[in-house]
Amino acid sequence: MKFVALLIPFAILLSMVKGQLVPAMFIFGDSIVDVGNNNDLVTLVKANFPPYGRDFAHHEPTGRFCNGKLAIDIIAEGLGFTDHQPAYMSDKANGEMLLIGVNFASAASGYYNATAILYNLYELGARRIGVTTLPPLGCLPAAITAFGHGSNQCVARLNNNAISFNNKLNHRSQRLKRRFSKLKLVVLDIYSALYTIITKPDENGFAEVRRACCGTGLLETSILCNQHSIGTCSNASQYVFWDSFHPTEAANKILATNLSNSGSSLIQP
Ligand SMILES: *[C@@H]1O[C@H](CO)[C@@H](O)[C@H](O)[C@H]1NC(C)=O
Ligand SMILES: *[C@@H]1O[C@H](CO)[C@@H](O)[C@H](O)[C@H]1NC(C)=O
Ligand SMILES: *[C@@H]1O[C@H](CO)[C@@H](O)[C@H](O)[C@H]1NC(C)=O
Secondary structure: OEEEEEEEOOOEEEEOOOOOOOOEEEEEEOOOOOOOOOOOOOOOOOOOOOOOOOOOHHHOOOOOOOOOOOHHHHHHHHOOOOOOOOEOOOOOOOHHHHHHOOEOOOOOOOOOOHHHHHHHHHHOOEEEEEEEOOOOHHHOHHHHHHHOOOOOOOOHHHHHHHHHHHHHHHHHHHHHHHHOOOOEEEEEOHHHHHHHHHHOOHHHOOOEOOOOOOOOOOOOOHHHOOOOOOOOOOOHHHEOEOOOOOEOHHHHHHHHHHHHHHOHHHHOO
């Protein structure tokens, strides 16, 4: 069996046939790709209440840190999946549903050792792996609020940290590819994709890059972004950020297109 993996930081897919371009997709990562694994865990980092999910199917909060779909949902649709990969911790993750893969992502899982994960996935049989870089952390609204010293600009120090992590990720990926000739490994540059949206909002259809839609848009995420948050925008379609850490569905659409195009070699025979 051929596996395709997509790590955001960090996810996988695996391949064959059945309508979809790949038979299953396994997803690892943190809140950027979490579809609800934190719902039943004892944690404060959750998103299973309104207004999360207000633009999702049935206006339903699912645990996704977004008003609507995550980039990974949109990528999965592009690959032909009609159902979203269920959260591993949910009661949907059984029987037939498992045949399309599982989402293991959990919010606030932190940055684990990407190299170790890539090794483990390879040992388990993954031969096609997409791994995303870190996003421009210094441009997240919460980061600017907390570390921007009153400025409205991206925090250079945090962006530089992300760039340095991403450079290491690129080097290690090159090394892994040399070592395992059967491994198709693509580093997907979500940093540049998101940074371009933030620095050229008009060209990408956005009017607001600094304030997130939820609440004041400067700090709220998870439990602080709730139905009682004051100031939540009524239409998130021109906002890059939904809460102070996470992109809107509108931004995720652009990211998904960019990542799918960049990773197209992963689904070629
Ligand atoms: C990450 O994992 C790799 C491979 O197992 C190992 O060589 C490396 O020392 C680990 N790095 C850290 C910081 O733990
Ligand atoms: C993805 O976005 C980056 C940054 O804007 C751009 O340079 C690159 O060409 C895009 N890639 C694709 C395949 O669309
Ligand atoms: C949000 O605004 C866009 C245009 O900017 C519009 O197409 C869309 O229907 C609006 N969505 C809602 C839920 O009002």
